[in-house]
Amino acid sequence: MANRMKVDLCIIGAGSAGLSVAAGAAQMGADVVLIEADAMGGDCLNRGCVPSKALIASAKHAHSGWSNSEFGVQEVHPEVDYAAAKDHVHAVIDAIAPIDSQERFEGLGCTVIRKHARFIAEDKVQAGETIVEARRFVVATGSGPFVPPIDGIEDVTVHTNETIFDLRERPDHLLIIGGGPIGMEMAQAHRRLGCDVTVIEAERALGKDDPECAAIVLDQLRAEGIAIEQETKAERITKGADGLTVHTSKGDFSGSHLLVAVGRSVNVEGLDLEKAGVAYDRKGLKVDENLRSTTNKRVYAAGDVAGGMQFTHVAGYHGGQLVRSLVLGLPAKARTDHIPWATYTDPELAQVGLTEAQARQAHGDKLTVVRSEYAHNDRANTERRTTGLIKVMVVGGKPVGATIAGHLAGELIGLWCMAIANGLKMTAISNTILPYPTYNEINKRAAGAYFSPKLFDSAVVKKAVGVVQRWLP
Template sequence: MTQHFDAIVVGAGQAGPPLAGRLSAASQTVAVVERKLIGGTCVNTGCIPTKTLVASAQAAHMARRGADYGVDTGPVSVDMAKVKARKDVVMLDDRKGVEDWLDGMDSCTVFRGHARFEDPHTLRVGDDVLRADRIFLNVGGRAVVPDIPGLSNIDYLTNVSILELDTLPEHLVIVGGSYIALEFAQMYRRFGAEVTVVEKGPRLASREDDDVSDTVRSILQNEGIEVVLDAVDIRITKHRNGFELTPRAGGPAIAGSNLLLAVGRRPNTDDLGLERAGVHTDERGYITVDDQLKTSVDHIWALGDCNGKGAFTHTSYNDFEIVAGNLLDDDPRRVSDRITAYALYIDPPLGRCGLTLEQVRASGRPALVGKRPMTKVGRAVEKGETQGFMKVVVDAETKQILGAAILGVGGDEAIHSILDVMSAKATYTTLARTMHIHPTVCELIPTMLQEMSPLE
């Protein structure tokens, strides 16, 4: 028998539950379908567990540095079983919070199973057939497993399965040089493992400017992480006690005990029956959407990682806000209005917003650039954390900030003072003339803006 709802939300990640809550509060009947874990990637295998592990790794790192601050800590050891147990508690508490929220919503029914379209208004979930006027797809993504010769012969880890480790790898080899790879690299090095990062490109964090990439590499290498670049022909050979990875023909082999694949993610759109609904995808499988996140079908929307408009918790949640604003609040909101912003959670972190310097240079527009090393930031010196720098690029004609990077202690928080000024469409002089609190990292942002020079 077909069950009828006002709305169906497929996927209980970051956008799904709050949208269900708004629709339920508007007296609409809602079905939420989740095939795996309530909370999606962020809660279960992304931000929440990984940043919990990062916190444990930082505690170990600071304990080892105790003598630098006049604190005698003695030998430092890491109990990986306790580290994992702490991570599990934080993650499970968060998941339960979302589950309880959904269960407590009026006129909201949660279905467990895989949803597939039967027609543009109908989805089958196991034996249940659901029909609705509006359908919202929040199906997320999963790790890419590359075609590497010899990979099928060994047990390998992804960003999901590595979270189940409760022992320390002897030598963790990570294939990939972007955000997930680098966070796990530093984390496990601080836990005590030998770590090697293998990247097929010429530099780490390739979407960033060269100076950011180079500094990230230095930060990691300073902690004893090996970095292998230009790994253009990776091959793997199984051995009794692990494996050997050859990054390129004729190159030296890397002997490892555990292999982590962190080379990107792909959307979970290949088994939804989208063709039966008339929902279009691009060549990479992302659902194509307009500026208000509507798909090629007028009553179907796509939110979160599956639409290719962002791969972060905050972009997914903002997708919810855009859809809710347009449908429920008579508040026209657009994806194109938001400013790119994200962080890389190595330590010290990278906070980023807007355009990179190279993107501005490629545009040909006249610009000003400011840069300040963290060695000149009093707060960083006091904390004994002076690696990195802050950088900003400004349109020389409009005086509006085009983008910024803060790679250094507090960078993930300090970047928001720049992001907020950009969002307000205020000129950089507004921030340059603002008095900030001393001693903070943010207080040097106005100073940096007062010392800019033309972009060459």
Template sequence: MKDLLVIGGGVGGLVTASVAGQLGLDVALVEREPRLGGDCLHYGCVPSKTLIRSAQVAQLMRRGGEFGLPSYSPQVDLGAVSDRVRAVIDTIQAHDDPERFRGYGVDVLFGEARFVNPREVQVKGERIAARRFVIATGSRPVAPPVPGLAEAGYLTNEDVFALRELPRRLAVVGAGPVGMELAQAFQRLGSQVTVVELAAEVMPKEEPAFAAELRAILAREGVRFRLGARLDRVERDRDGVTLQLRQGEEHLPLTVDRILVAAGRAPNVEALDLNTANVRFDRRGIGVDARLRTSEPHIYACGDVTGLYPFTHMAEYQAGIVIANAVFRVPKRADYRVVPWVTYTDPELARVGLAASEALERYDDARVLEFPFAEVDRALAEAEPHGRLQLTTCRGRILGATILGAHGGELLHEIVLAMQAGVKLGSLSAAIHAYPTLAQIHRRAANTLYAEQLFSARTRRLVRWMHRLLP
């Protein structure tokens, strides 16, 4: 009997298995794909950010005139870009070599795992028993049930990065983070991209003003938007693929060459036979408590399969909670008060903690502080004046932040650390920030609060009184 059996070879599963194996437990890791690394490495974070970077360089070539240099419109070979994406994946894949984990004492098995009872799984006909289990099977893209869509054919994040030919016309169905990132990237690489979204605005989980500002930036680059549009059906003909859209009573057909679906994800639970294991789940994922235990206390789950915060960094964080509980047997609860996430458009949209609308609704004395990148010298020097920082505070405590700007994801972590460590707004304001850096925006935003107090009528009267009375 194994001490621990981990199902899923993505970030959550790899972290859990490697730590448990190095601590001397008898560990098995089961992955259904013939390689480790999971969705993030092969279909998500790594390939998308690599593609996005190539698209940024192409856009910088076109912007040469803004920097006193020649402007150049590159003829993009998507096959060469895809080769670079593949090379980056292969380089990182070396860290996820099965032999590395076997060296940690982990028994790495490839195949589909299925529970035969709450204490055993079956893999390729072999039954394996364990004292404790960790389910880290991740999630997958799903397509809306639109008539004709499957027959017409569509791309998802699982195959779009293997494209060799650039679509002349591309429809992106879904205006969430993945849809927005890839819409901008393919527009910059040379496609004419149209984003189709049922909601009235893009990025529905973000503050509306920031989402609208980001949409306007992409629109200026040529991305077209069909918002509030219902996709009734899809038809293929000799001219391409036509999406039959409806906005209210208006019928608006859209003909493209390829369709990219980025309209949501589903947990990978079907093959596990969780009912046999008495593990409760629904369409969102496997239910877990604060210690990441399922309805069967000896079975844990982490990462996308739980439906909680579908980010790679959260899978890694949750794996740490599982290790504390399942390996060290120390009761530790997950804390989701300071969870950062980033949409890797250009500029990036980064967020942590409470947004302005949430803070104002929750606290009567909450304050919202803002500062634009257009007034940060480094942003001007780099010709990146777009966006702003928004800080939410209450009585000197930082409640959250939203950043729309160049390198917003990198800049966010000063706020993340401040919130995690309980650093007050005054300390953020007092910290010396090197000049000229984009990070100065943190101090400038914080100082907008103190400027009101410093230059108030009361303070002005006090200063005049002091100068009259004191030598």
């Protein structure tokens, strides 16, 4: 006999989106069931953001000794223990895991079921021996790595973000198919940890980002010895005695290990969404601007499976919006115009809102693009971090997008995220007093660049100043 439960809210998936909804709803008094068949914390904690940034941190320490001499410190070439670097990765995961643990969420008031969930009706889900009937459901099952059907790929060991962090033998030569954020982050990390690295990208590396700013990052990666083959499609893979070879439209590339990072596919298999009357496609569930299923009003989606941007912070944002609507009954439409993203290479690359190309297409002659170079920032000069650029897209005195390539770009973009999310004008940035010297002054200098022509190149202003000067005692 199956156990039966009737609750306010049933959440499928304990990643960033599901945990955000569960924590908020349970603490506000809703009766919540959280179902997760895999590890608590989802992809971000166990196979994505956290382990990748931990490995990048190890790589930065390995690399730092190579550039000591310009600071008056003897250059050193540290020995890298690749397995120990992976120990660091898993220690970081273990340190964060209690925050996402089953015990914590049970303590918040959730019922946690560690089984695979599948719909058996429009208002019912079965997980193991338990049938859950709920007023509302949130599908937050996330996504997994997509492995393309390249001829011969089934004959070699393929690493993805789900396995690369468990690899303890340092690759002699890592081949990476895919030049997006994951591919480029892992390329630089492995190069700094002592591997030869070749990136094979069918189109343009970092192709979703502003080309000018992406070029700043790619130039640095090439300078560190990473081979980046763009507009090069992987057509076939063969296994050899010493590794493997990727045969492409522009030649053959051989290496010892293969990492595939060409995109993500949403996790909907086995949910039996059809039995709940929930429409979906390869991008995820069909939802409206309230994240509500267009075909079953009891069902909502959050995170990657909602069919939009696939970022952990978007999943968390969706979770907050659903707490607002499902628990408090308040209107909560999901926006995308204020969503940022960052690639944690060195230098970093960050974006919020529209890129320059998108802004020109959307706003035409109404657009003003202002720029500020890292080389003009005093703090950047003290630390020899002068390679970098910020571009801000402004319409009607308000920023509609910002792109930053350079040191700490992922941190600096936060000011523009706040401005765009809250509809602030450029005066809000230019009026802000910042401590000196800080990298954040790059942002303020960009705001100043917007006003400078209006103040210093205006005949009207100069005439008015002349009058004021003659009038002042």
